[in-house]
Amino acid sequence: MLDLKLIRQEPDFIKEKLATRNVDPADIDALLALDAKRRELIVKSETMKAQRNTVSDEISQLKRNKEDADDKIKEMRQVSADIKALDAELDTLKDQVHDAAAHLPNIPNDNVPVGLDEDGSVELRQWGEKPNLDFEPKAHWEIGEDLGILDFERGAKVSGSRYLYYMGLGARLERAVYNFFLDQNTEAGFTEVLPPYIVNDDSMYGTGQFPKFKEDVYQLRDEDMTLIPTAEVPLVNYYRNEVIPEEKLPVWFTALTPAFRSEAGSAGRDTRGLIRLHQFNKVEMVKFCKPENSWDELEALTKHAEMLLQKLGLAYHVITLTTSDMSFTAAMTHDLEVWFPNQNTYREISSCSNTTDFQARRAHIQYRDDKGKLQYVHALNGSGLAVGRAVAAILENYQNADGSVTVPDVLVPYMGGVTRITK
RNA sequence: GGAGAGUUGGCAGAGUGGUAAUGCAACGGACUCGAAAUCCGUCGAACCGGCGAAUACCCGGCGCGCAGGUUCAAUUCCUGUACUCUCCUCCA
Numbered sequence A: 001m002l003d004l005k006l007i008r009q010e011p012d013f014i015k016e017k018l019a020t021r022n023v024d025p026a027d028i029d030a031l032l033a034l035d036a037k038r039r040e041l042i043v044k045s046e047t048m049k050a051q052r053n054t055v056s057d058e059i060s061q062l063k064r065n066k067e068d069a070d071d072k073i074k075e076m077r078q079v080s081a082d083i084k085a086l087d088a089e090l091d092t093l094k095d096q097v098h099d100a101a102a103h104l105p106n107i108p109n110d111n112v113p114v115g116l117d118e119d120g121s122v123e124l125r126q127w128g129e130k131p132n133l134d135f136e137p138k139a140h141w142e143i144g145e146d147l148g149i150l151d152f153e154r155g156a157k158v159s160g161s162r163y164l165y166y167m168g169l170g171a172r173l174e175r176a177v178y179n180f181f182l183d184q185n186t187e188a189g190f191t192e193v194l195p196p197y198i199v200n201d202d203s204m205y206g207t208g209q210f211p212k213f214k215e216d217v218y219q220l221r222d223e224d225m226t227l228i229p230t231a232e233v234p235l236v237n238y239y240r241n242e243v244i245p246e247e248k249l250p251v252w253f254t255a256l257t258p259a260f261r262s263e264a265g266s267a268g269r270d271t272r273g274l275i276r277l278h279q280f281n282k283v284e285m286v287k288f289c290k291p292e293n294s295w296d297e298l299e300a301l302t303k304h305a306e307m308l309l310q311k312l313g314l315a316y317h318v319i320t321l322t323t324s325d326m327s328f329t330a331a332m333t334h335d336l337e338v339w340f341p342n343q344n345t346y347r348e349i350s351s352c353s354n355t356t357d358f359q360a361r362r363a364h365i366q367y368r369d370d371k372g373k374l375q376y377v378h379a380l381n382g383s384g385l386a387v388g389r390a391v392a393a394i395l396e397n398y399q400n401a402d403g404s405v406t407v408p409d410v411l412v413p414y415m416g417g418v419t420r421i422t423k
Numbered sequence B: 001g002g003a004g005a006g007u008u009g010g011c012a013g014a015g016u017g018g019u020a021a022u023g024c025a026a027c028g029g030a031c032u033c034g035a036a037a038u039c040c041g042u043c044g045a046a047c048c049g050g051c052g053a054a055u056a057c058c059c060g061g062c063g064c065g066c067a068g069g070u071u072c073a074a075u076u077c078c079u080g081u082a083c084u085c086u087c088c089u090c091c092a
Helices: A004-009 A011-019 A025-066 A069-104 A140-146 A152-158 A169-186 A201-206 A234-236 A291-312 A358-363 A385-397
Strands: A122-127 A198-200 A225-227 A251-260 A278-288 A317-319 A333-339 A345-354 A367-368 A374-376 A378-386
Touching: A004 A011, A004 A025, A004 A069, A011 A025, A025 A069, A025 A378, A140 A169, A140 A385, A169 A251, A169 A291, A169 A385, A198 A234, A198 A317, A198 A345, A201 A234, A201 A358, A234 A251, A234 A278, A234 A333, A234 A358, A234 A367, A234 A378, A278 A291, A278 A385, A291 A317, A291 A333, A291 A345, A291 A385, A317 A345, A333 A385, A345 A385, A358 A367, A358 A378, A378 A385
Parallel strands: none
Antiparallel strands: A122 A317, A198 A225, A251 A278, A278 A378, A317 A333, A333 A345, A345 A378, A367 A374
């Protein structure tokens, strides 16, 4: 949520900034018109309420003195009716203003490359050697099926497309990867959290998934409950409607959870393999900090996610997403993309974002500064990392000519000493 | 799932159809070399609006879990609902 006062005071600045995110400037004008009308009605309504309060006091006095108050009561009967009518109108207007504001994305940071489509992202850095395979690399789903550790057919039978079973050492590898991530994260100072996987509408609104992106998630029938599309939702909402004691900042959380996504609109994309599933595991990182530190925290968050890939020995690069490619809530996003030999390309495995005060304002998460004033915290989130995609990357990058897969050194202890997955 | 009790400031805790007690904590001041104690004062707010450069004053609205209703007037009465606690039931 953007600051309505800022929109009111700097409409041209907001229009210019949000135009880079495909927001029509007319939307801002429409919002401001509604807001002006709303404030006009507020003044009217509150003037009448002040009058009612005054006269009510007088009535109270008269009654106490056993004097006649019928005239005043009759007069107030009308005023109250007027107030009621006006407030009904005002309620509608308030909802409209709120709804319009809630659909506006965050203001991009000045350093974010401007781009109105997916291209134009800027590569920040590269790391690692792409594996030099002297055979035709197989896709991870082929490797997994051949080894009998991934079963997409039965996933489809039991649930549908974009579901699978991990079997045997496949399930073990998934577990090894997320335990490795969680251990690394907690060692770096993140507090491990095991949150709810089903959340209410207020939470979905607080992190910005609602009201705009309802079609992307799974909701429980006839209930205001949603399967989390990312652990970011329960982690950020942990402090919803709270004031975080200043001495606790910065707060660093990490959690392993499944993530549930309907993938509406992505029909035909990544239909095979572990890249795009309706249910996948992800280790998420969330940070709350003071505004002045959030850009440093974003850099540290990104570097930490990179370190995980480095320890796994997977080649990757880091890109800064363009204004229109970033998620709704982000002011800046760095994506980590890991190398996939079979596809001969980089694929996203982590997305690290600074949402500045955007989520904090929606979710009312504040702290008291040294002057005792309440300020919105800045909230950041990043994958550390997507587990399924990490498993896919390992299968492709560590595959051998005979169809077996070497276990990365750091995972061997987590695999019970297994160094190679074979048939 | 059933029955009952509860939800009021940072915390504790009264209350009533007509200005939301009191205590603790906190903050400011007095006293003191300084502190403690004591005394005086401030203290609902993560909300909205007006005036403003202001997240400074001031004014108004709003405010006793949330949403409605009755009323000139609701923290109080009515309805619904969420959550917490206790007991029963059921379960892992």
